Amino acid sequence: MTLDKSLSLAAAALIALTLAIGGWALQRDERALLSDAQTREIEVTALVLATAMDQAATLSATQAETIARDPEVASLMRAGDRESLVAKSRPTLELLGNLAGVEVLHFHTADMKSFLRVWEPDNFGQDLSRFRPMIVAVNHDRRLRKGLELGVRGLSLRAVSALMDGEQLVGTVEVGVDLKSLTELAKAATGADFALFLDASAGVSEDGTASAETGLKMEAATDTGLFQRLRDGGQVRLSRDSYLEKVEIGGQTLGMMGRPLLDFSGRMIGTIVVTRDLTELEGHLSRSLVTIAAVCVVGFLVVFSTVMAVLRGLLLRPLQRLTAQLRDGEGLDQADGLSSVPEFRELQQAVRDAAGAGKPPPALSLRAENRR
Numbered sequence: 001m002t003l004d005k006s007l008s009l010a011a012a013a014l015i016a017l018t019l020a021i022g023g024w025a026l027q028r029d030e031r032a033l034l035s036d037a038q039t040r041e042i043e044v045t046a047l048v049l050a051t052a053m054d055q056a057a058t059l060s061a062t063q064a065e066t067i068a069r070d071p072e073v074a075s076l077m078r079a080g081d082r083e084s085l086v087a088k089s090r091p092t093l094e095l096l097g098n099l100a101g102v103e104v105l106h107f108h109t110a111d112m113k114s115f116l117r118v119w120e121p122d123n124f125g126q127d128l129s130r131f132r133p134m135i136v137a138v139n140h141d142r143r144l145r146k147g148l149e150l151g152v153r154g155l156s157l158r159a160v161s162a163l164m165d166g167e168q169l170v171g172t173v174e175v176g177v178d179l180k181s182l183t184e185l186a187k188a189a190t191g192a193d194f195a196l197f198l199d200a201s202a203g204v205s206e207d208g209t210a211s212a213e214t215g216l217k218m219e220a221a222t223d224t225g226l227f228q229r230l231r232d233g234g235q236v237r238l239s240r241d242s243y244l245e246k247v248e249i250g251g252q253t254l255g256m257m258g259r260p261l262l263d264f265s266g267r268m269i270g271t272i273v274v275t276r277d278l279t280e281l282e283g284h285l286s287r288s289l290v291t292i293a294a295v296c297v298v299g300f301l302v303v304f305s306t307v308m309a310v311l312r313g314l315l316l317r318p319l320q321r322l323t324a325q326l327r328d329g330e331g332l333d334q335a336d337g338l339s340s341v342p343e344f345r346e347l348q349q350a351v352r353d354a355a356g357a358g359k360p361p362p363a364l365s366l367r368a369e370n371r372r
Contacts, residue, residue: 007311007316011308046274049186057147061144061146075165082116089116103119103176106176139169144159183195191276219270230247235247241260254275256275
């Protein structure tokens, strides 16, 4: 192998290795940036629903307190006048339902029995103390409670306030918000999909006994088919810590975050799942990788050409010229292609021959004569 080819291969390998390491580092940074961007986007998206639920709970608490402080309501509850209370409360429920998605306005007696469901006036009289811990807590200490509660009919975001007539408790009032409307509102704001899954074993029956069911039940979802596939595929699970993963469904790359769903007392009763289409971000990574590869290829060609031009000009041609002069002094025109090992042996032999003859090499002798 000629010296030219040896240097070419060595230079090509060194340049390619350097560019490969640089390209690998760049694509690793790009993937890290993409992962951070996906995590931030999912977390911000999940925060939208959490904020909407907090605001809805605050609204429910405000309305429950407002109704509880109305002396006319307390008077009607003390008198047991259900018809007058329906006439007074129905316009309020309709207004709150249209403005804020409120679907529950429920009055309870001091002995924790259902007195009036404004949306269903004929359904009353049930003993709520066995399966409504929020009502029990308010009845016990007269303090407002708000948050999620799992009842016989499923999950609801509620606030319960005590109805007082002076120092006497005459009952409690409950205001509840439709969770489905909150998930739809969050989707409209972010473009992501949301679902609430309940731990089936956390449910209760009207007699207060725990549910015998197991697994996860979908309580509310903006895309039922999508979340059913995720649940059936095992991606949805109960966890006390948030988790984030990517799934491929229908040619789309989806980022999925699961967060624990806690009731008003802090008990985990399910999970909140958020999914967002990350195909656009994945496409950005693909374009970045193509750009990095193109830069590496062009950089290799430019750097390799430059390095070889410099090596030929500064090393190979002078070395060929010196070898030819030491060999026979006939100039560069008679220099053949040189190989790495034979060339240095030839150069070494020419120097030895010149030294053994007791005179400088021909080219050097000519220079000495010219100086004279």
